[in-house]
Amino acid sequence: MPPQLGIFGGTFDPPHVGHVAAAIAARDQLATDSLHVVVANDPWQKSRRRSVTPSGHRLAMARLAFDSIAGIEVSDIELARGGSTYTIDTVTELERDGSETVLVMGPTAAAGLSTWHRARELAQRVTIAVIQPTGGSLARLHGWRTISVFMDPLEASGTRVRELLQGPGGPEAEATLARLVPLAVMSYIADHKLYSA
């Protein structure tokens, strides 16, 4: 059987506990030969709508969030390639050793799969592992091979974290941020003055 490769891609603007928990659940439940957290260089669907933090900062923050976690490696492959980020190119590059890919993603990302670059070709080539609430049932994604990764839902998103960082602050916001964002990532954000309004 060819090696199984897991890819958990995203913007990670910034990385938060939802990402970390999802990656750990994928590592443990899929047991692929490797699991790569792949930071998008230019997530074109998002960067058309809002300004995205430079990819070097997002990669550095992802390393701080994930590097101490066994069995998960942060990949700079999409930064090295440059330009708009298309997952099909990443899959092609990482499968050069003959491996087969499982793409790990949350339900919102999965719902948008048909809008991805060369979606039909991608659907032929990969399996989608959708992160979903423990005990939930998998929504059908027509034309895609899907499997589930179960995780107790964590109300964290990059949008929520950025809103808190750009908001008026205060003890409640600080406490929520401490719960949502790994400490090393918070220090990086402060040191580099990211997300200031």
Ligand code: ATP
């Ligand atoms: P934004 O709000 O800026 O879109 P995000 O955290 O949802 O941020 P990404 O950084 O691109 O977006 O997320 C990477 C992957 O992690 C996506 O597949 C997304 O669905 C998944 N993900 C994000 N937040 C969670 C969460 N709380 N639980 C499980 N998966 C998540």
